[in-house]
Amino acid sequence: MKEHTMAAGEPILECRHLRKEFGGLVAVNDVSLRVERGRVHSIIGPNGAGKTTLMNLISGIYKPTRGEVFFKGQPITAVPLHRRAHMGIGRSFQITNIFPNLTVLENVRLAVQARSAANFNVLRRAYSYGDFITEAMRAIQEVGLTPVASMLASALPHGGKRKLELAILLAGAPELLILDEPTAGVASEQVREMIGNIGQIRGQADRTIIIVEHNMNLVMNVSDYITVMHLGSVLAEGTPSEIAANKAVQSAYLGELYSDVMDKAAGGDHA
Amino acid sequence: MHIQKGFQWRAVGKNWLLIAAFILLIVFPFLVGVLTNTDPTARRGLSVYWQGIMIELLIYGILTMSYNILFGFTGVISFGHALFFGLAGYLMGAFQRAPELADGGLLIGILVALVVCAGIGLLIGVATLRLKGVYFAIFTLAIAEMVYIFLSRYEYTGSEDGFTLAALPEWFDPTRSRLTFYYIAAAIFVFTFILIRRLMESPTGAVLLAIRENENRARTIGFNTLTYKLMAIVLAGILAGVAGILFTLLNKKVGPEMLGTAYTVNPLLMTIIGGAGTLLGPAVGAMGLRLLELQLRNVQIPLGDVVLDIGRILPIILGAIFILVVIVFPYGIVGTFTRWRLNQRARHAERLAKQAEALKSVS
Numbered sequence: 001m002k003e004h005t006m007a008a009g010e011p012i013l014e015c016r017h018l019r020k021e022f023g024g025l026v027a028v029n030d031v032s033l034r035v036e037r038g039r040v041h042s043i044i045g046p047n048g049a050g051k052t053t054l055m056n057l058i059s060g061i062y063k064p065t066r067g068e069v070f071f072k073g074q075p076i077t078a079v080p081l082h083r084r085a086h087m088g089i090g091r092s093f094q095i096t097n098i099f100p101n102l103t104v105l106e107n108v109r110l111a112v113q114a115r116s117a118a119n120f121n122v123l124r125r126a127y128s129y130g131d132f133i134t135e136a137m138r139a140i141q142e143v144g145l146t147p148v149a150s151m152l153a154s155a156l157p158h159g160g161k162r163k164l165e166l167a168i169l170l171a172g173a174p175e176l177l178i179l180d181e182p183t184a185g186v187a188s189e190q191v192r193e194m195i196g197n198i199g200q201i202r203g204q205a206d207r208t209i210i211i212v213e214h215n216m217n218l219v220m221n222v223s224d225y226i227t228v229m230h231l232g233s234v235l236a237e238g239t240p241s242e243i244a245a246n247k248a249v250q251s252a253y254l255g256e257l258y259s260d261v262m263d264k265a266a267g268g269d270h271a
Numbered sequence: 272m273h274i275q276k277g278f279q280w281r282a283v284g285k286n287w288l289l290i291a292a293f294i295l296l297i298v299f300p301f302l303v304g305v306l307t308n309t310d311p312t313a314r315r316g317l318s319v320y321w322q323g324i325m326i327e328l329l330i331y332g333i334l335t336m337s338y339n340i341l342f343g344f345t346g347v348i349s350f351g352h353a354l355f356f357g358l359a360g361y362l363m364g365a366f367q368r369a370p371e372l373a374d375g376g377l378l379i380g381i382l383v384a385l386v387v388c389a390g391i392g393l394l395i396g397v398a399t400l401r402l403k404g405v406y407f408a409i410f411t412l413a414i415a416e417m418v419y420i421f422l423s424r425y426e427y428t429g430s431e432d433g434f435t436l437a438a439l440p441e442w443f444d445p446t447r448s449r450l451t452f453y454y455i456a457a458a459i460f461v462f463t464f465i466l467i468r469r470l471m472e473s474p475t476g477a478v479l480l481a482i483r484e485n486e487n488r489a490r491t492i493g494f495n496t497l498t499y500k501l502m503a504i505v506l507a508g509i510l511a512g513v514a515g516i517l518f519t520l521l522n523k524k525v526g527p528e529m530l531g532t533a534y535t536v537n538p539l540l541m542t543i544i545g546g547a548g549t550l551l552g553p554a555v556g557a558m559g560l561r562l563l564e565l566q567l568r569n570v571q572i573p574l575g576d577v578v579l580d581i582g583r584i585l586p587i588i589l590g591a592i593f594i595l596v597v598i599v600f601p602y603g604i605v606g607t608f609t610r611w612r613l614n615q616r617a618r619h620a621e622r623l624a625k626q627a628e629a630l631k632s633v634s
Contacts, residue, residue, distance in 0.1 A: 059491065085493030097491075099484035110481050113474055114493035122473040129474070172492055 010073050012037040012176055012208045013058065018067035020053055027053040028064075029232035035176070040202055040209045042219045044243075045229035051212045052094060054229070055178050058210070059091040060084040071176070086115060090174025094181040094212070096161045100154035104145055104164055107153050108136040111171035139171040143197060159190050166197060177201065179211045183218060191215055198222050220244065289551075296457050299325060300450055312450050322453045323521075324565060326445070328558040329460040330517045331541070335557035336463055337510035338538035343548035344471060345503040346483030348404070350535055351411030352511055354391070354418055357530030359384040359512030360519035361422060368437040377439070385512050392508030396501040415530060423527035433526030436519070445521050456517055460554075463510055468550050470506070479503055483548070544596050546603025555605055564589065 013035040020028040028050040035041045043051050056062045058069060060081035068077045071087060079087070099107050112132045113119060127133065140149050143163040148156065153164055162182060169177055182198070183191050195218050202209055202222070213219045219226065219240070226243045228236040236249050243249055283290065295302075300311040300322050309316035334356060341347045366372060366380030399410040423431045438444075445452040470476045478499050481489040489496050519525050538557070545556020567588065570581040581588065600607040 061487075061491070080495075081490045082493050082495045085491060091491055093488075093491075097485060097488045099481055099488065101484055102480060106477070110477060110489070111492045113477065116474075118474045119478060119494070120475055122470055122475050124474070125472045126474045126477040127472075168488075168492065 011035055012072055013210075014070040015054075015058065016068045016070070018054065018057055018069070019065045020050075020057060020062060021065045026232055028057065030067075031229070031232070031234055033227060033234070035208060035210060036225070037208055038206060039224040040198070040211065040222050042211045042213055042223040042226045043229060044213060044216075044219055044226060045235070048231075049229040050232040051229055052180055055091065055180050055210070055212055059089055059178055085172060085174075088175035089178065090169045090172040090176070091178040092165045092169045092180060092182065094184050096158070096165060098153045098161060098164055098168065100152070102153060103150055104140065104153055104156065104167075105133070105136055105149045107164055108139050108167045108171045109133060111139075111168045112136050115172060136171055139167045142170055142200065143167045159186050162186055162194070163197070166201075170201065175206060175208060177207060177209045179209060181212055181214065183213065183215045191218060194218065195221050293461065296461070300453060314447060314449075319449050322449050323445075324562070326449075326453055326456045326517075326521055327565075328561050329456045330514050330521065331537070331557040331561045332554040333460055333463050333517070334511055334514035334534070335538040335541045335545070335553040336467055337507045337514065339542045339547065339553040340467060340470075340479075340503050340507040340510070342539065342542055343553065344476070344483060345479045345500060346486075347400070347500060347503065348408045349411045349504075349507075350408045350532075351395075351413075351415035352507075352538055353530050353532065353534035354411070354415035355388045355508040355511035356515035356518070356534045357422075357525070357527070358391070358418060359388050359515035360525040360529050361428060362387055363516045364434060364436055364519055364525045365428075368434065370437075374440065376437075377443075381516055384516055385509050388508040388512035389505045392505040393501060396504045400497055400500045400504070412535075415532075415535065419527055419530040422530060429526075431527055433524055435524040439520070439523070443520075445523070452521070459513060459517065463513070464550070464554065471550065475499065475502070540593060542603075544593065544600075544603055546600075546606030546609070549603065549605045549609060552603045552605035556603065559604075560589070563592070
């Protein structure tokens with residue numbers, strides 16, 4: 001299922017010496033990161049390691065104090081958030097971040113519309129763009145929300161909202177998907193479903209995925225490459241089996257709780 | 272997608288309420304004429320009195336609908352809406368009464384007023400829309416109060432008295448040709464409603480709703496939300512300016528009270544009472560509340576020896592009504608009704624599904 005050979009050529013995303021300070025707090029300290037095209041690259045680490053801040057620097061929510069971000073070889077450090085979405089960087093959030101009083105379909109349809117030229121057309125009705133609806137329904141189907149497409153997003157159960165979050169992301173057709181804790185607050189039996197979703201997503205087109213996760217089961221199952229962060233810096237990098245075998249990482253940051261999963265992953269049969 | 276040709280009866284069915292309201296708006300002067308047995312085209316009498324009231328209601332409706340674009344649809348709270356309303360009145364008036372411009376002053380004044388409203392909206396927006404929530408609201412309040420103080424002290428604008436307009440052309444004069452003025456106000460009201468409705472059904476309107484619901488998410492999926500918010504404030508400013516111009520023409524005078532907080536707070540309350548973020552709500556809230564106020568203003572109830580003057584305790588009564596409406600209709604009158612109807616439909620669909628299930632198990 002996975003190849004661990006280093007892909008040749010330019011990485012789709014590169015961060016060079018990123019630093020982000022909030023007042024006196026250094027949230028991200030000299031982080032350099034290369035994300036190869038077509039990979040699932042996980043970022044793990046304990047709470048407060050600076051993972052979400054790093055994602056915010058990559059997607060453009062924050063500007064770095066120092067350092068640079070390159071997307072497909074282009075410097076994008078100064079590119080605003082909404083322009084990065086058009087360039088092909090899509091992002092989902094740790095805290096469910098949807099449009100609550102709009103329908104599921106409208107939530108996703110907006111993401112399709114966002115990358116079109118129709119946004120300023122006040123002479124046509126939004127729902128007269130049949131393509132948008134078709135495309136939105138495809139993304140909704142991908143995450144399995146078709147039966148509730150006409151429901152208000154706020155009426156969905158938590159797991160459904162997480163899936164909607166994913167559908168909004170997919171509808172933007174990004175080349176680079178940033179998933180910030182896709183399983184946050186999701187019941188453990190649904191994590192398997194999420195793993196399936198992510199597997200499906202990566203199976204299509206030319207997509208690169210960055211996942212920030214705490215769920216080691218998911219990380220070890222889907223990742224090609226893992227970066228471990230601690231206190232704002234990169235602690236270790238490597239393939240899942242390398243990271244699992246890294247005793248320092250295991251004992252210091254992942255704890256005994258995950259030792260089963262880690263041992264299994266280190267054994268190599270993590271498919 | 273199949274395209275329906277010819278007359279669309281379904282569209283009539285869906286919009287029956289609006290069509291009824293539109294017809295009522297057209298026949299209103301003649302209906303009142305028949306009911307009060309007075310001539311709608313005369314210069315005085317009950318007919319003309321009621322036309323005057325209706326014109327005022329329509330103006331409040333336009334002002335409140337414009338406020339709803341920001342507050343109800345885009346989720347931007349402005350405390351300075353009176354700025355557009357009052358400033359447009361002053362500007363139009365200043366040009367209209369300038370002797371050098373003669374009759375052209377009116378048209379120039381209207382154009383200048385609307386352009387300035389758009390420009391000020393743009394300026395305030397660029398300067399402050401990057402600010403979140405309450406900061407924008409406070410800034411708009413500060414600007415409106417600044418202009419209010421300036422105009423109420425400045426001699427050229429008549430200080431706290433304001434000034435009266437020069438004579439208007441007869442066909443346009445709200446006193447001499449009230450019926451004509453009524454239809455002008457009604458046409459602008461209908462135009463405003465249709466404009467906002469088309470906007471909210473368009474892709475641009477969809478983005479405004481997305482901003483109201485979750486601005487950060489809207490930015491993340493690729494919308495430059497500042498541009499859309501600027502559009503909303505400019506449109507709202509222009510429409511509030513239109514209301515201010517009509518109001519000034521109707522009263523044939525301007526005064527600093529048009530820039531006072533009442534013309535910000537009233538549209539806000541009227542929007543909430545009618546239903547923020549609904550198309551019809553603001554008009555219903557504005558016209559209903561204003562009509563109530565006008566009707567109660569002169570009521571006196573004799574209670575034994577004392578006479579209870581409703582006019583003097585009107586704010587208390589309106590306040591009580593406001594509290595009551597907010598409790599009974601948490602989403603405003605129109606908003607709550609719409610939700611209720613949606614729920615009814617959902618329940619109906621559920622029942623049908625259950626029946627179908629039951630039939631299937633039987634056969």
